[in-house]
Amino acid sequence: MFVGSGKNRCGGWGTDRMMEGFVPHLDSEVRLSPRTIGGQSGAIAHHQGLEKFFRFGCEEALLIGMIDGRRSVEDLLLGMQRAGVDWSGDDVVGFLSMLIRERLLLPPVQEFDQEKAEQLGRKTDPLRWWMTPLSSVVSLRIPLMDFDRPALRLSRHFGFLFQPVAVAVWAVLVISAMVMMALRRDELAGELSRLFDRQMWIPMLGIWLLCKMLHEAGHAVAAKRQGVRIGKTGVMFFLMAPLAYVDVTASWMLPRRMSRMAIALAGVYVELAVASVAAWCWWCLPDGLVRHIAAQVFVVAGPATLLVNANPLLRLDGYYVLSDLVDIPNLRSHGRRQLAGWLEYVLLAVPRESSLLSGWRVPFATGHAMASVVFQFVWMAGLVFAVSYWAKGLGILVAMVAVLLWAAIPLGNWMLRHVRDGDWRRRYRLGLSVVLIVPFGQWLWNQRSPITRRVPVVVRYHDEQIARAPSDAFVVGVFVEGGQRVKSGSLLMRLQNDELQVRHDQTSDRLDLAMRREVQLRRQGKLADAEIEKRQAENLKHQLEDLRRRLDELQVTAQRDGMVTTSNPIDLLGEFVTEGTELVRVSDAHEKELLASIGESDAPAYRRAVQSAQPVRVRLRGGVGITALPVSLRPRADVQLPHPALSAAIGGPLPVQPDPESxxxxxxxxxxxxxxxxxxxxxxxxxxGQQGTMVISDDRTIGQRIWERLDPQSMR
Known part of the structure; x- marks a missing residue:
């Protein structure tokens, strides 16, 4: 925490009431150390029992330095005035109240009654009482163990990784991996398209946790090399995503900025090394599962780490590096205070307070605050949507809690503070702002959802010939190979069914016998018996024609011009195949089509896309994007699986279940x-067989989409 130089107002605690004989005492576990902050003298307070650190500006450092257990509040106020600091009694009381709330100063329980203790923050605020469990839904930290001794052992074995020679090797490794991946970016794009395959979720989670454990171990080793005591380590769940953490806040005590920056960057340093090794492994390995896992490690430890941990717009490693680099402690707090002051001035005409910074740091902090607010709005909105989409109803509840904590409650507190303000002009401006914003919110609720619908599709050949075994038979001849061009009528395979041939010969003999007997009976004048034999001969003739047709079908021929797409049809030579077994496929590589499977809830939007007669985007696995024109739906919906590649049993998007009959x-x-x-x-x-999604516009409003996601059925 950082308390900048400036005046602090006390809420609800009068100066006279607190100055009546109260002698402030610092907690015995608080240690103060001087520090130059932003070019000005300041101090850092370390509460050893709470393992918390606080930074104070020069004026606050002067006041807290005078607290020796002997001076009363009046003495502290006189001391500040003698030092030339323009603080009033309310300012001193406000600062002391803050110290009591943060447990740096012992509360005046002995000297004051319960009412005064409550005003000093001894009694829990009901809103805070509710926010504590709610905040655990969004972000829950579970400490597991003290990591100081393990960090010491790790630093003895792996501390050499932070030596100058190791850093030089790291730079060569990272730069070479970046160049190599840039040169093979098209191939990498194909791997990225499979990054979130359902069957890879568990390996992906393991890779994520392992990389983050190495990340935090890097912080711990770097901090231990600087002599910093390591605190607790454990697991943190942020929007249900598991993360590892290690407490290295004691690094604030280091006087050199470069040392603090090195500790902040150590996690990114380790992960980029892991990503570079994974990139070279991906380049060397043959196609397969191990190579794909190497690509996943590269993405998680490389680009994802740079986007999140090294990003100065998020309050993570990159932010603390930037804060130390520009020498602005608590950069975000300063910038957002200045940005909030500007907004209050524009909206409510609230006079702007003087900045706690000076020179170029003032616009820099404000610009950083504006950029971080915009980025975090987009970032957090994306996370909230992702959680709500992935976890259905439970995700919506988590998203609602996040919006409540990040937006609704802070906005409500801000509005309540100005409503309670006695200035009617501010109330008027606030009411006018609400009158303008509420209709905008209603208008936004009724706008068409910008989030598109995605219809699962699969690529298949148009008018493809799939030759199957007409009956149980042996494959005695294969006359084509994979990739061979064939003409219509070309012989592809020859099958042999001896039993069918015997039946054919026997039926032919019986037919000859029946025809001879018919002639003989007619010569003998037995016309009735001859007619019976004639009918039997006709029946045998039909059977013989059917058997001849089935024997002819054993000669598998091409029904169209095209190319043999079966990879190795020669493998079937000499094999026994049952009726219906696929033998060979013939199609044209330039004649393909998209088979789309549309759910009943998506059907109205799909029909509108058909009526618009406009091409839509199709995103296929492998990083390929094409356009296609939606065509009319088939009249009836059924439960038959349209294509095997769409089955969730083999990684497709459609859930399936076994048919009890077949x-x-x-x-x-x-x-x-x-x-x-x-x-x-x-x-x-x-x-x-390539899967993908067809992107069509959503016909629902934003409000309808949110309401549908809150449907109790989505909780299941």
């Missing part, structure tokens, strides 16, 4: 299907 997978809920053609140029860049 045992084959079927959809849990009925869905419509539609087939959209793919242009020949685009067809050459996609593969059959």
């Amino acid at each position: 045992g084959e997978n079927r959809l849990i809920a009925p869905r419509f299907t539609a087939t959209s053609p793919i242009e020949p140029v685009a067809a050459a860049s996609v593969r059959a």
Whole structure:
């Protein structure tokens, strides 16, 4: 915590009431040390029992330095005035009240009654009592163990990683990995498209936790090399995402800025080294699961770390480095105080207080505050949406708590503070602002959702011939190979079914016999018996034709011009295949189509997309994006799985369940299907069986979308 130089007002505690004989005493576990902060003399207070650190500006440092257990409040006020500090009694009382709330100063329980103790913060605020469990829903920190001794052992074994030679090797490794990944960015994009495959969620979670543990270990080792005592380590859940943490706040006591910056950057330093090693492993390994995991490690430890931990607009490692670099302790607090003052001046005509900073640091802090507010609004909104989308109803509840803590309660407190203010002009301006903002909120609620709907699709060949075994048979001849061009009528395979051939021969013999007997009976004048034999011969003739057709089907021929897309049809040579077994596929690589599976809730929006007759974007796995024109839905929805690649059982997006009769997978809920053609140029860049999503505009309003997400069925 940082308390800047300036006056602090006391809320609800009169100067005369507190000055009646109260002698302030610092807690015995508080240690003060002088420090130059922002070019001015200041101090740092360390509460050893709470393991908290506080930074004070020059005026506050002067006052807290005079608290020796002998001076009363009146003596402290006189001492400040003799030092030339323009503080009033309310300012002194306000600062002492803050010290009591932060448990740096012993509360005046002995000298004052319960009413006064409550005014000094001894009694818990009901709002704070509710906010504590609510904040645990958004961010919950679980300390596990003291990490000082493990950090000491780690520093003995791995401290060399922070030596100058190791830093030089690290720089070469990171730069070379960045160059290599930039040169192979197209191939990397294909890996990134598979980053959040359902079957990789558990490995992804393990990679995330491992990288963050190494990150925090880097902080601990770097801090221990500087002689800093390490506090607790544990697990923190932020919006249900698990994170590791280690307490190195004692690094605030280090006098050199470069030392503090090195500790703040140590986690990023370690993760970038891990990302670089993973990048080179990805480059060296053959295609497969291990190579894909290496790509995941690179993304989590590299770009994700730079975007989050090294970002100075988030209050993480990058922020503390920037704060030390520009020598502005508690940069965010200063900047947001100045930004809030400017907004209050514009909206409510509240006089702006003088900045606690000076020179170029004033506009720098304000600019940083503006940038961080915009970025964090987008960032947190994205996180809130992601949690609400991923965790359904539970995620919506977490998102509502986050909005309550981050926006609703602070805004409500700010409005209440100005409503209680006696200045009617501020109340008028505040009411006018509300009158303007509330209709805007209602208008925004009724706007069409900017979030698009996504319809699962899969690429397949258009008019593809899938040759299957017409009956149980042996494959005795294979006359094509994968990738071979064939003409319609070309012989692809020959099957042999001896039993079918025997039945054919026997039926042929019986037919000949029946025809001879018919002739003989007619010569003998037995016309009735001859007619019976004739009918039997006709029946046998039909059977023989069917058997000949089935024998002809054992000669598998191409029904269209195209290319054999079965990879190795020769593997079937000599094999016994059952009826219906797939033998070979023939299609044209330039003739592909998109098979879309549309749920009943998405059907109205899809029909509107069809009526618009405008191409829509299609994003396929592998980093490929194409456009397609939606076509009309098939009339009826059913539970038949439209394509095996869409089954959730093999990583597809559609949940399935086994059919109790056939045992084959079927959809849990009925869905419509539609087939959209793919242009020949685009067809050459996609593969059959490639999954993806068709992006269509959402016909719901923002309010409807939120309300649907709050549906109790989404909690299941």
